[in-house]
Amino acid sequence: MSGEDQQARVEADGAVGALAASGVPVRPGADRDAVGGVVPRWVAEPADADGCAAVAAAAARDGLALVPRGAGTKIGWGAPLRRCDVVLDVSALNRVDHAAGDLVVEAGAGTPVEDLADVLGASGQRLPVDPVVPGSTVGGVVATGLSGPGRMLYGPVRDLILGMTVVRADGVAASSGGRVVKNVAGYDLGKLHAGALGTLGIITSVTFRLRPVPPAAHTVSARADDPARARELVASVQRSHTAPTAIEVDRPAAGAVTVHVLLEGPKDGIRARADEVSSLLPGSSVSEDLPEGWGELPGGPGDTLLKLTSPPARLPAVLDALAEAAPDAGPLPVRGSAGSGVLFSALPSATDPVNAVRAVASLRARVEEATGGHGSLTVLDAPRPVHDAGLDPWGTVPGLPLMRSIKKNLDPDGVLSPGRFAGGI
Amino acid sequence: MRERAIRDRSDESPHDRSTTDPAGAAHGRADRADRLSALVPRLKRICGGDGVITDASRRRTYESDGLTYHAEVPGVVVLPTTAEQVAEVLGLCAAEGVPFVPRGAGTGLSAGALPRTDGVLVTTSRMRRVIEVDPDNECAVVQPGVANLDITRAAAPYGYYYAPDPSSQQVCSVGGNIAENSGGAHCLKYGFTVNHVLGLQIATPQGGLVRLGGKAPEAPGYDLIGAFIGSEGTLGIATEATVRLVRTPQKVTTLLAAFTGMDAGGEAVSSVVAEGVLPAAVEMMDALSIEAAEAAVACDYPEGAGAVLIVELDGPAADVDADAAMVRRLCERAGAFEIREASGAAERARIWKGRKSAFAAVGRISPAYIVQDGVVPRTALGEVLGDIARLSAESGIRVANVFHAGDGNLHPLVLFDDAEPGAGERAAEVSGAILDLCIRHGGSITGEHGVGVDKACSMPRMFTPQDLETMDLFRRAFDPAGVANPEKLLPTPRLCGEVPGVRKDVHPLVAEGRAEQF
Structure with a gap:
């Protein structure tokens, strides 16, 4: 911690009174509240969006660093925080307002995604965002911008957002977008908060467009001998007229590449489509169930979690790079959307932190080179020792000056999740 | 017969720039005009002699976009050919505190590309590769x-x-x-x-x-x-x-279903959505717009139709066939008296002909009209259409309804005779009242035409002062000097009178003595 930060902390110490004045229940932070190893001084648990605004306003008056939290399943994602005075727990913001006839839902940020799915499912509808990390809340999924296999057809989570209400760093609540599926009035600020890791505002509610639950689904799966063959299979399905929902690749640390194609649609047509895909994938099997591990992130607790993007045709180069990224760890497991070019991988927790940092740097360079500069590698989550060994989670971020400028205008004192985002934002 | 498309202007006071400029602004304008002329040689160095238009009559051809009601002759027009030229032009504008307005093909319907006499119009028409x-x-x-x-x-x-x-x-x-x-x-x-x-x-x-x-x-x-x-x-x-x-989808099927009234058509749309079918497009036209389309392009829609519903399905052939059968059943159940189905390109084009010509066709049945663009939750469509019919009956102003029924995006065409004194104003009132209906039902003031100048002053009806202030903070992160298409999208005091909640501090360029606020 820098001397300046120390000073800020000392000055803020008398601030519990201000937080209490917000009228929101506040308790001292405990070990279980730690964010990336930093235990917050307080945890505020507002009952509603007004409570969030009151806490933010009180914290702003004293320059306290504020970190919003849903279920906390991804609370350590991003770079380590420079400061964490208050964790703002939005769990109580779980109101769901489902307009079934309009295929629209507004959900509080603290709503568990599973609960939301139950409500929508009762009307034969769904939010087509895969539950990548079990137990996540709506706010957490949006703040991390985490999308699963269905992103190929339905788009990433940000594409499904129609409107959003956030509390700004100064405690002012502001909305953008709306509750109708078609709307171009004003800036679409929801896009900006999606994936911003809580650095631009505290998301309090999100309105999504929905889809009907498809009457039938089939998965066609096939092994590929090598990455180049995997790409051929993927490309053949993309060129077909079968309109898949998802085309995934899955390669465990030790094993071959499997290509999975998910088809969804009317019962009458599904078998014919599955047969067509099957004919494109020699030796494939067809199932009415999703394969094991569908949409889950590779790796385990304590691993360094990587997200790699590439133009879809450069898949083989990225798979090859991942096989050779960490000589002491062997091939890295990989899973993700071969159809859209977003893959996830993980460096095992046993990797020496210095080696992990090196592996990330060389892998990033290789991905950027192999994709003609189009691709990227970001580290979503890493153990503290890997960060401390000098990890750069972001790499080159084009547009960073504009991002800093946005941050400066929306959070001039830098109190929202400071340090967590690209470029130290 | 004169065809003229203008749009809602009832919800904002008419803003004739020459009369709303406060006293003393003329002096500032002259200064800015000087600054603009001084810019021309530098713009020519950037874009080449043929990439800068200063001739008054040629500049006039850019005075408006598709919303011709708003017009202003640009101070100078540039036609860059490369990204670097665009950036250099904008850099020059920023350095000199001169506003710029971007323009593509000029087809916009919210006056988003309305030029400024004191600014540079940057058009991308030579960047067509x-x-x-x-x-x-x-x-x-x-x-x-x-x-x-x-x-x-x-x-x-x-x-x-x-x-x-x-x-x-x-x-x-x-x-x-x-x-x-x-x-x-x-x-x-x-x-x-x-x-x-x-x-x-x-x-x-x-x-x-x-x-x-x-x-x-x-x-x-x-x-x-x-x-x-x-x-x-x-x-x-x-x-x-x-x-x-x-x-490209394997198969595209377009269905046309004719109903005696709008309610039955609306019911068909609701049941299609409820059954989980997601068509590529769902369009609806009422009796008046059908009449106009028949007059203009003889689209030969079923006789006696009070509402025509067009549903297009695309995707894998088997899915499209299954969905088409379902849509057909649902339309019949809702009371469709005739259903046509087409999968060939020429047949499909025939079905779309009436719908695609609808806006222009209205010119056949009315000397002038206003095209509104508002959105309501789809489930409120029936009620809102009823309200529009009432508005029309009360005011004696005819309203033709053409809309994207699947997403609740209304395009009411408010018809009037511009030769009749006061008719334009009455039509604008009806158009504004329709927008009120959209807002009251939790919808939007624009589904696709944008805010531009046209609806900037309507933004506070949909957003709070805090919402607008936040948008302004975001805008200024990109454009601290306030030179990028100023007075579009967000309301400003000059455009709309005092707008609560929109920042009114001194403009940075004003503070630096490089610009005047007017």
Whole structure:
């Protein structure tokens, strides 16, 4: 911690009174509240969006660093925080307002995604965002911008957002977008908060467009001998007229590449489509169930979690790079959307932190080179020792000056999740 | 017969610039005109002699976009050919405190490209190159002046197309689509421009060139692409775009169902949605718009139809056939007295002919009209249409309804005779009242035409002062000097009178003595 930060902390110490004045229940932070190893001084648990605004306003008056939290399943994602005075727990913001006839839902940020799915499912509808990390809340999924296999057809989570209400760093609540599926009035600020890791505002509610639950689904799966063959299979399905929902690749640390194609649609047509895909994938099997591990992130607790993007045709180069990224760890497991070019991988927790940092740097360079500069590698989550060994989670971020400028205008004192985002934002 | 399309102006006081300028502004204007003339040689160095238009009569051809009611002759017009030229022009504008207005093909319907006499109009019409079609990565790289449909033309040989299809797609530019986040009849299934752009190069209002994204999705950092699209030229100018291409569907089937009244048509739409069918497009026309279309293009819709519903389905052949059978059943159940179905291109075009000609066709039954663009939750459509009918009956102003029924986007055409004194004002009142209905039902003041100048003063009816202030904070992160398409999108005191909540501190350029506020 820098001397300046120390000073800020000392000055803020008398601030519990201000937080209490917000009228929101506040308790001292405990070990279980730690964010990336930093235990917050307080945890505020507002009952509603007004409570969030009151806490933010009180914290702003004293320059306290504020970190919003849903279920906390991804609370350590991003770079380590420079400061964490208050964790703002939005769990109580779980109101769901489902307009079934309009295929629209507004959900509080603290709503568990599973609960939301139950409500929508009762009307034969769904939010087509895969539950990548079990137990996540709506706010957490949006703040991390985490999308699963269905992103190929339905788009990433940000594409499904129609409107959003956030509390700004100064405690002012502001909305953008709306509750109708078609709307171009004003800036679409929801896009900006999606994936911003809580650095631009505290998301309090999100309105999504929905889809009907498809009457039938089939998965066609096939092994590929090598990455180049995997790409051929993927490309053949993309060129077909079968309109898949998802085309995934899955390669465990030790094993071959499997290509999975998910088809969804009317019962009458599904078998014919599955047969067509099957004919494109020699030796494939067809199932009415999703394969094991569908949409889950590779790796385990304590691993360094990587997200790699590439133009879809450069898949083989990225798979090859991942096989050779960490000589002491062997091939890295990989899973993700071969159809859209977003893959996830993980460096095992046993990797020496210095080696992990090196592996990330060389892998990033290789991905950027192999994709003609189009691709990227970001580290979503890493153990503290890997960060401390000098990890750069972001790499080159084009547009960073504009991002800093946005941050400066929306959070001039830098109190929202400071340090967590690209470029130290 | 004179055809004239104008739009709602009832909800804002008429803003004749010459009369609303406070006293003393004329002096400032003269200063700015001088500064602009001083800029011309430098603009010519950047864009070349043939890339700068100063001649008054040629400048006049740019005085408005598709919303011709708002017009202002630009101080100077530049036609850059490269991204670097665009950035240099914007850099010069920023340095001199001169406003700029971006313009694509000028087909916009909210006066978003309304020029300024004291500013530079930057038009992308000479940046029309499809740089690359990359079917392997299902994308294309294009310059901003490329016409929307030209992307599909370039991609078609590979079996791909560009999905957003605004009705002006023959001529409207991709850059304009990006500025307005354009949709089209098929956005119900395929989404808007924002869902189809992977990468952008933008020239910022400070004169920088920034690449965001590319052929891979989700570049690290904030989603600036998502925030830029739909920003109506207030955050800079897109100088290149990498857009997604979509596989041409195996089969497309278009159904036309005729009903005696709008209620039955609306019921059919509700049941289609309830059954979980997601058509590519769902369009509806009422008796008056059918009458107009018949008069204009003899589309031969079923006689006696009080409402015509067009449902288009696309995708794998088996799915389309299954869905078409379902839609047919649901329409019959809702009381359709005739259903036509077409899968061939020529037959489908016949069904679409009436719908596509509807706006222009209204000119056949009315000397002038206003096209409104508002959105209501789809389930409120029936009620809102009833309210519109009542408004029309009470005011004696005819309203023809053509709309995207699948997403609740209304395009009421408010008909009047502009030769009749006061008729325009009464029509504008009705148009404004329709917008009120949209807001009252939790909808939006614009579904696809954008805010521009036209609806800037309506923004406070949909958003709180805090919402607007937040948008303004965001805008100024890109454009601290306030030179990028000023007085568009967000309300300003000059445009709308005092607007609570919008920042009124001294403009940075004013503070530095480099500009005057007026």
